[in-house]
Amino acid sequence: MTIVATTPYDDQKPGTSGLRKKVPHFQQPNYVHNFIQSIFDSLEGFEGKTLVIGGDGRFYNREVVQIALKMAAANGFGRVLVGQGGLLSTPAASNVIRKYGAFGGIILSASHNPGGPTEDFGIKYNIGNGGPAPERITEAIYARTKEIEDYKILEAPDVDIDTIGTTDLGGMTVEVIDPVADYAELMETLFDFPAIRAMFAGGFRMAFDAMSAATGPYATEILEHRLGAAAGTVRNGIPLPDFGGHHPDPNLVYAKALYDEMMGPDAPDFGAASDGDGDRNLIIGRDIFITPSDSLAMLAANAHLAPGYAAGLAGIARSMPTSAAADRVAEKLGVGMYETPTGWKFFGNLLDAGLATICGEESAGTGSNHVREKDGLWAVLLWLNILAVRKEPAKAIAEAHWREYGRNYYARHDYEGIDTDAANGLVEALRAKLPDLPGTKVGPLTVAAADDFAYLDPVDGSTSSHQGIRILFEGGSRVVFRLSGTGTSGATLRVYIEAYEPPDGNLGLEVPDALADLIAAAETLAQIKERTGRTEPDVIT
Numbered sequence: 001m002t003i004v005a006t007t008p009y010d011d012q013k014p015g016t017s018g019l020r021k022k023v024p025h026f027q028q029p030n031y032v033h034n035f036i037q038s039i040f041d042s043l044e045g046f047e048g049k050t051l052v053i054g055g056d057g058r059f060y061n062r063e064v065v066q067i068a069l070k071m072a073a074a075n076g077f078g079r080v081l082v083g084q085g086g087l088l089s090t091p092a093a094s095n096v097i098r099k100y101g102a103f104g105g106i107i108l109s110a111s112h113n114p115g116g117p118t119e120d121f122g123i124k125y126n127i128g129n130g131g132p133a134p135e136r137i138t139e140a141i142y143a144r145t146k147e148i149e150d151y152k153i154l155e156a157p158d159v160d161i162d163t164i165g166t167t168d169l170g171g172m173t174v175e176v177i178d179p180v181a182d183y184a185e186l187m188e189t190l191f192d193f194p195a196i197r198a199m200f201a202g203g204f205r206m207a208f209d210a211m212s213a214a215t216g217p218y219a220t221e222i223l224e225h226r227l228g229a230a231a232g233t234v235r236n237g238i239p240l241p242d243f244g245g246h247h248p249d250p251n252l253v254y255a256k257a258l259y260d261e262m263m264g265p266d267a268p269d270f271g272a273a274s275d276g277d278g279d280r281n282l283i284i285g286r287d288i289f290i291t292p293s294d295s296l297a298m299l300a301a302n303a304h305l306a307p308g309y310a311a312g313l314a315g316i317a318r319s320m321p322t323s324a325a326a327d328r329v330a331e332k333l334g335v336g337m338y339e340t341p342t343g344w345k346f347f348g349n350l351l352d353a354g355l356a357t358i359c360g361e362e363s364a365g366t367g368s369n370h371v372r373e374k375d376g377l378w379a380v381l382l383w384l385n386i387l388a389v390r391k392e393p394a395k396a397i398a399e400a401h402w403r404e405y406g407r408n409y410y411a412r413h414d415y416e417g418i419d420t421d422a423a424n425g426l427v428e429a430l431r432a433k434l435p436d437l438p439g440t441k442v443g444p445l446t447v448a449a450a451d452d453f454a455y456l457d458p459v460d461g462s463t464s465s466h467q468g469i470r471i472l473f474e475g476g477s478r479v480v481f482r483l484s485g486t487g488t489s490g491a492t493l494r495v496y497i498e499a500y501e502p503p504d505g506n507l508g509l510e511v512p513d514a515l516a517d518l519i520a521a522a523e524t525l526a527q528i529k530e531r532t533g534r535t536e537p538d539v540i541t
Contacts, residue, residue, distance in 0.1 A: 008148050014142060064123070073169045073171070077172055079175065091371050126372075164177065180217050208233055210237045212243045213277070269387075293325050306386070318338075318361070321480050342467070447474075
């Protein structure tokens with residue numbers, strides 16, 4: 001074991017998903033070492049315990065796995081479980097941590113961001129429940145990165161991480177595990193594999209785009225090998241360091257080929273995709289795109305059809321900007337509904353306390369209490385379970401859901417690279433208006449309530465304020481304004497627009513038409529054009 005002198009970097013503040021930078025930034029001298037040592041220095045009681053290491057296979061993944069292994073040995077861990085080839089999807093890593101009672105895990109991923117020699121890389125720490133480290137730990141890590149003077153590492157040859165088995169590394173056991181086996185076994189306990197298998201045997205066709213990312217081996221093993229889907233059901237199924245040049249974000253821009261196929265004349269029965277590290281999902285039925293907000297509601301309404309959820313749900317949780325479609329499901333089921341700030345970490349307390357069973361975000365993340373991360377393939381399998389039991393296409397299930405609960409038409413408008421002062425001024429002006437808005441009319445709409453969202457965690461009593469400005473209109477529609485990210489390129493203003501149509505209303509509108517009055521109201525209330533100079537959003541999702 002060697003102690004190496006180092007000097008701090010001033011930019012190692014982890015976000016909600018760890019530390020993310022470009023690969024060349026991570027390749028600076030001691031940059032990775034400093035951050036990993038700061039993680040270990042911020043933890044207590046791990047001597048002799050188990051650590052999990054794995055990542056999404058992007059460029060620089062293998063090199064950082066070796067550094068992390070040698071530093072774990074030098075810092076006193078007793079055992080490391082590492083995915084074969086350094087691969088573990090984020091939900092699979094969460095499962096391994098939980099299944100084997102590990103102290104925690106280091107996950108190497110930049111999620112849905114591009115990969116390659118000049119693209120993105122990331123490191124995050126997950127705690128013993130399998131979920132992302134809470135802020136008290138990430139703040140301690142950041143504080144340590146600013147004062148670190150040395151790091152510990154074992155001087156040893158690289159470990160063979162491509163062969164399943166056990167080796168010794170300076171007295172620490174390194175166990176290379178099949179990255180897929182434990183996850184696939186967990187999925188078999190949750191879903192009716194025989195029913196799904198029978199559906200595929202009956203001619204059901206599916207297209208799954210793994211985007212040359214981490215989910216490929218998981219989807220191939222489960223969909224094609226265990227469930228009997230036709231060979232070739234999984235496209236782009238081999239993880240590549242640069243994701244094959246793809247942008248591994250499962251949305252209608254980067255998975256457009258899949259969308260076009262699903263809208264075409266000979267479309268498969270069902271289409272889906274997952275992202276770089278396997279925690280996001282895209283759901284497309286034949287001739288219908290299911291928004292993430294609607295998918296959350298529909299999965300919650302039908303979850304009892306899967307064996308793992310047959311006993312019912314304890315509750316449902318969604319991030320505040322996610323549409324209220326799931327709220328109506330919770331109300332009918334008579335279970336708790338929790339509206340949290342954006343960030344998966346806020347769901348962890350609810351799941352650990354048994355208050356929620358299923359959670360979701362408008363940004364394509366859905367999951368349940370089976371792990372403590374969002375889980376793309378889990379959402380796809382729950383959809384398949386529902387399709388197999390109901391024996392109806394996804395479009396029919398969606399339309400029946402709207403007829404029962406009503407429809408929440410929904411879109412997100414992103415204005416990127418706005419001048420930071422202008423963006424802050426827009427938000428401050430909106431905040432100043434809030435007390436006087438209720439009861440006022442904006443075009444044909446009447447404001448019912450307006451606030452700056454604050455969250456009181458029902459488990460630990462912590463509070464999070466200024467999480468987004470909500471303007472709610474009579475009839476159940478709303479507009480939400482949030483700033484996301486500031487820096488040299490300015491700020492991003494996100495405007496979430498949601499129009500509720502009751503079950504006896506017009507459920508077949510085009511989304512822009514359904515939202516037209518709300519889009520106009522958002523412009524009027526926030527003075528977007530006047531304050532930012534922007535006449536339209538950069539991105540609409």
